[in-house]
Amino acid sequence: QPLVRAFNWPEIKRRVTVDGVVTVVDAKALAEGSFADDEEALARERAADPTLDHENPIEELFEDQLACADMVIVNKTDLLAGGEQEGVSGLLRNKVRPGTRLVATRHGAIDVNALLGVGAMAEDDMDNRLSHHEMEGEEQHDHDDxxxxxxxxxxxxxxxxxxxxxxxxxxxxxxxxxxxxxxxxxxxxxxxxxxxxxxxxxxxxxxxxxxxxxxxxxxxxxxxxxxxxxxxxxxxx
Structure with a gap:
């Protein structure tokens, strides 16, 4: 979000616009749970110490990028087995904004014309692209984790x-x-x-x-x- 917001700076805004935000997701890593916490393990830790802060910077950054995306490239779908692709698509649908396109690819192969001409003018639509912290009413901070x-x-x-x-x-x-x-x-x-x-x-x-x-x-x-x-x-x- 901070990067897209930067396009509202006067010296930039009068020259360029953000046609659209494209996020690339590693489908296999997502299917393996690489972007989420082990909820059972966290529950045990919270029970032992309720004061623990379990903010997961990976999951937070993942959610922020999905919230800002106009299109999500779901790559490495050839590595998915059985019902994994349906599960990955369902998980992403629950995290992206309504109308965000999901495009399945293999080896990152996609027609460049599919990426251009989105016309989202994303920098003018930031109220609909809130970050993880903004949605929870917290101050925005850099991902320096x-x-x-x-x-x-x-x-x-x-x-x-x-x-x-x-x-x-x-x-x-x-x-x-x-x-x-x-x-x-x-x-x-x-x-x-x-x-x-x-x-x-x-x-x-x-x-x-x-x-x-x-x-x-x-x-x-x-x-x-x-x-x-x-x-x-x-x-x-």
């Missing part, structure tokens, strides 16, 4: 070993997202690595360019309490 840092390594001799360390590190430290490129010794192409929660994908995407430095750089995204030193040590092996 997340941190991002880069782990840099040299060439990797053992591809499988690194991928195994990545999987174990994600599980041990509740990393939300990990992505980057790996230089594998003896390979002419760079290895692209992407992880959302426990799901890890890796494939060679393109050859290293002449003169390009062969190095490994992994971007780690998670909540601010993460132990950066421990994560770096685990990935380095």
């Amino acid at each position: 997340f941190v991002t840092f880069i782990v840099s390594l040299g060439e990797i001799a053992d591809r499988a070993g690194l991928l195994g360390r990545i999987e174990r590190t994600i599980a041990a430290h509740d990393i939300l997202r990990l992505k980057g490129f790996v230089a594998v010794a003896g390979e002419k192409s760079r290895l692209l690595v992407q992880a959302v929660g426990p799901r890890l994908n890796a494939y060679f995407d393109r050859p290293w360019a002449p003169g390009e430095q062969r190095s490994t750089n992994l971007v780690v995204i998670g909540e601010k309490y993460m132990d950066r030193a421990a994560i770096e040590a685990a990935l380095c092996g």
